[in-house]
Amino acid sequence: AQSVAQPExxxxxxxxxxxxxxxxxxVSGNPYLFWYVQYPNRGxxxxxxxxxxxxxxxxxxxxxxxxxxxxxxxxxxxPSALVSDSALYFCAVRDVNSGNTPLVFGKGTRLSVIA
Amino acid sequence: xxVVSQHPSWVICKSxxxxxxxxxxxxxxxxxxxxYRQFPKQSLMLMATSNEGSKATYEQxxxxxxxxxxxxxxxxxxxxxxxxxxxxxxxxxxxxxxxGQEKLFFGSGTQLSVL
Numbered sequence: 001a002q003s004v005a006q007p008e009x010x011x012x013x014x015x016x017x018x019x020x021x022x023x024x025x026x027v028s029g030n031p032y033l034f035w036y037v038q039y040p041n042r043g044x045x046x047x048x049x050x051x052x053x054x055x056x057x058x059x060x061x062x063x064x065x066x067x068x069x070x071x072x073x074x075x076x077x078x079p080s081a082l083v084s085d086s087a088l089y090f091c092a093v094r095d096v097n098s099g100n101t102p103l104v105f106g107k108g109t110r111l112s113v114i115a
Numbered sequence: 116x117x118v119v120s121q122h123p124s125w126v127i128c129k130s131x132x133x134x135x136x137x138x139x140x141x142x143x144x145x146x147x148x149x150x151y152r153q154f155p156k157q158s159l160m161l162m163a164t165s166n167e168g169s170k171a172t173y174e175q176x177x178x179x180x181x182x183x184x185x186x187x188x189x190x191x192x193x194x195x196x197x198x199x200x201x202x203x204x205x206x207x208x209x210x211x212x213x214x215g216q217e218k219l220f221f222g223s224g225t226q227l228s229v230l
Binding site: 009016041042044045090102105106107108110 | 156199222226
């Protein structure tokens, strides 16, 4: 079975400081990993994904995430947070070998960037 | 990138009425569409997967007679909440794929409020 854990409900960070939103996953095989962002009353927007290759993935709006197989983690990071980054962030996973089964989402982490 | 249009964004209805939500892929053919439900401060819960021209596959616990899904063309899927009740009030989001989970695009969501 596939699962995703986002251990933090809320992350607060001052504007200009680095931010990290944590995600760990569990799949039986190799993972496809995704980060999405959701603004109030809106659908999800794709940020970045890891399929294969370089463990450090760069995505939209200056975000990046590092795939760590030994720790089964895919933490989202940004060197310098902006107030406009405040939103709800979802990590998602799918087992590469599971055919076309749907993504499994974490419960989300609310990021608040304080000016 | 690819665009998925979801309509309406907001709907308020009386208990007992039916509500139809449309999900359209505007610039690509969506062989598969997914419908999610999101409760406040919670993650996306997959309701069903629909493939064009075939019956939708519902997740465990989702009433197929309550939530009717039609995917009659490669660009349109509809979700009809039949005989809506206040407990059906939620945020519904669709997503569409033109080739696997790696290429998944989300609609902007529909906030349903049943009075």
